[in-house]
Amino acid sequence: MAVPEAVRGAPDWLPPGARAFDLVERTFLEHARLAGYERVRVPVLEHTELFARGVGASTDVVQKEMYTFVDQGGRSLTLRPEGTAGVVRAALQAGVPRSGGLPVKYAYAGEFFRHERPQAGRQRQFTQVGVEALGSDDPVLDAEVVLVGWEALRAAGVDDLVLRLNNLGDREDRAEYHAVLNAYLDRFDDLPPDVAGRRHLNPLRAFDSKAPGMRAIMADAPLLGDHIGPEAARHHAAVVELLRDQGLPLTHDPRLVRGLDYYTRTTFEYQVGALGAQNAVGGGGRYDGLAEELGWPERFPGVGWALGVDRTVLALRAAGAAAPTDARVAxxxxxxxxxxxxxxxxxxxxxxxxxxxxxxxxxxxxxxxxxxxxxxxxxxxxxxxxxxxxxxxxxxxxxxxxxxxxxxxxxxxxxxxxxxx
RNA sequence: GUGACCGUAGCUCAGUCAGGCUAGAGCGCCGCGUUGUGGUCGCGGAGGUCGCGGGUUCGAACCCCGUCGGUCACCCCA
CATH class of the missing domain: 3.40.50.800 (Anticodon-binding domain)
Known part of the structure; x- marks a missing residue:
């Protein structure tokens, strides 16, 4: 009789590899803790609607990557594909925005699920550590979040690390820009299907397209940077200055969009050279509109990141780092x-x-x-x-x-x- | 979801191109070299449905089809 095998894309971590995994996860959590981010535990299962509304209907994550099923009570449930929506949901449900002591600073670690074709650094079940700082607009908080992630990755042993940073502006800025960009795209009647299909949900994704000819079209496209309102621009300048003060080598990347719709203003990604196609070991940004998107009556801003534990372990391996050799017993x-x-x-x-x-x-x-x-x-x-x-x-x-x-x-x-x- | 390549001992691989004796190697593992002492060395041993299913053939690890899995890329992102 054949022995059962693991589900495709659901990796096992046994010793000694599990040691590196555990060490990385602990390092991330410890760095979050040093900045005052306290561990929270939220469910792996959420109502499908949370992600549809929170992450965004136009995103690939929601459109084709979620593990969704109907439970015995007829409810549509989804295994979480990312962490922010669930943490924000939990905070809103607990009334955190009105309970004072803002911002609250949360950290989490756990399993996430996306139905994609597995490849190096991309599994269907994967582990992330994340932080979310909720209830403040302060650019110092953006800078803190970015810096904590950077230092956590460095402490875990990741060397050739690159930080890419962009400013997506506020939601009003983007609404205006979407209209401008769509007007520009209207001038072409042979847009590739991926762009044509999602441009009205999120035309920014047109910058991601690698379809032939698209690069030339986008080279002359209007830029988001020219449609950022003064407040968002000032905010971003402050974040950049704070990070530069701390000696962070950051690269401005105007094409960094990120596939989750909730981001506003600051977005960033940590990339590793030695990792091949799946080179992002972490990323995040500010999501000032998410709470309202979820139905909260007032503005409740937030900023956070998620770091990929599996991917970081791979990066360390690819860089030739020695596996931890702790003795099993004394x-x-x-x-x-x-x-x-x-x-x-x-x-x-x-x-x-x-x-x-x-x-x-x-x-x-x-x-x-x-x-x-x-x-x-x-x-x-x-x-x-x-x-x-x-x-x-x-x-x-x-x-x-x-x-x-x-x-x-x-x-x-x-x-x-x-x-x- | 698309494409390319791959799947032989626990691991890394040879053998597949030209189908034909009991399918090999290194490392690892187990035992012995001590009557109670590891890491080195020596000797011996165990371990393989050749991913799985079907087909072609007198005969298939090898050729063909399917399937599952892996890898890399696209896509997407952690």
Whole structure:
């Protein structure tokens, strides 16, 4: 009978690869925490409507990439394809905009789902860490968010990192610009299908098209930058200045649009050179209109990013970074005589209770085999439980690096090893 | 969703082009070299539905079709 296989695009992470994964995720969360972003947990399942309204009906994510199903109560539910909509929804539901203490700063980590063709760095189930700062317009917050993401990626070990930044303006700016851009596009009657199909929902995406001839058409197209209102322009200038002050090497990218409709003003993306086609390890931006889009009666601005854990691990690998080599346990208990298995088990328990990560051999293997296992476990010390020692109420502690060993009283073993020797 | 390439031991791969003996290698794994001592070395051993299904053939890992999976690119984005 064939063994069941994982669902396509749903990756398994087993040791040792899982160590790098775990380390990256912890590094991201820790950097968020250092800036005051507190962990929240929101559902993987949401009503489909949340993403349709929040992420935007024109986006590829909503149009063709969502895992959507009807549950037994006849409701249309979706496995979250991104994190912002759910976090904002949770904040609105809890009345955060009216409860004071703004901005609130949230961090999250978890699994996301998009039905795309898998390739390097792109899985159907993937892991992101994200932050969202809600309830403030302050450009300092944009700069903080961008900087925290940058430093988190650097701390995780990503080197050739590029920060691309753009200003999408306010929603009114974009409405005006959409009209101008569409008027321009009207002058061409042979637009490629991808552009023709979505230009009225979001003509900005025309800049993304790589269809033949489109590049030439867009070269003369009116630019969003010329239709940004004074406030959004001032806001963006402030963000740029704050980031420059902190020494961030940023690249202005007027073509950076990003495929989620909720972005306003600041958008940015972190890119890695060594990663091939899927080179964005993270991205985000400001989404001042999202809350209203979701039906909240007042303006409730926000800014945030998401960093891809899987993709960051790949980037580190591609750059030749060594995998973390943490020892699985600190101590390995060896039984010299099968009759003493219960004693060895007791010693292991004693060590674990003292906070010393301990493993022991199973299946009654030879002492030689047990030492090989001890070696492989990465333990710094082996504790030998044998008849000679047992007669004296002692165990032998062997330093696996130097080979030096000594006998100590069994009751002192936990204390001695907990102290690091 | 589209295209190209790929799928042989746990891993990395040879063998496929010219179909034909028991399908190989390196690494890893297990055991032994000690009567209680690992990392080196030596000896021995286990392990393969050649992704899966069908077809062609006297005969298929090898040729053909399908399918599943992988990789890369498009697309999109983390």
């Amino acid at each position: 101590v390995y208990v060896v039984v010299a005589d099968r009759g003493l298995v219960a004693d060895a088990f007791a010693v292991a328990t004693q060590l674990r209770r003292a906070g010393v990560a301990t493993d022991l051999a199973f299946d009654g293997r030879s002492v030689r085999a047990q030492f090989k296992a001890a070696d492989r476990s990465g333990a710094s010390h082996a504790v030998v439980v044998g008849p000679d020692e047992a007669a004296r109420g002692a165990v032998t502690v062997r330093d696996l690096r130097s080979g030096a060993q000594r006998e100590i009283a069994r009751d002192d073993a936990a204390t001695a090893l907990a102290a690091g020797s």
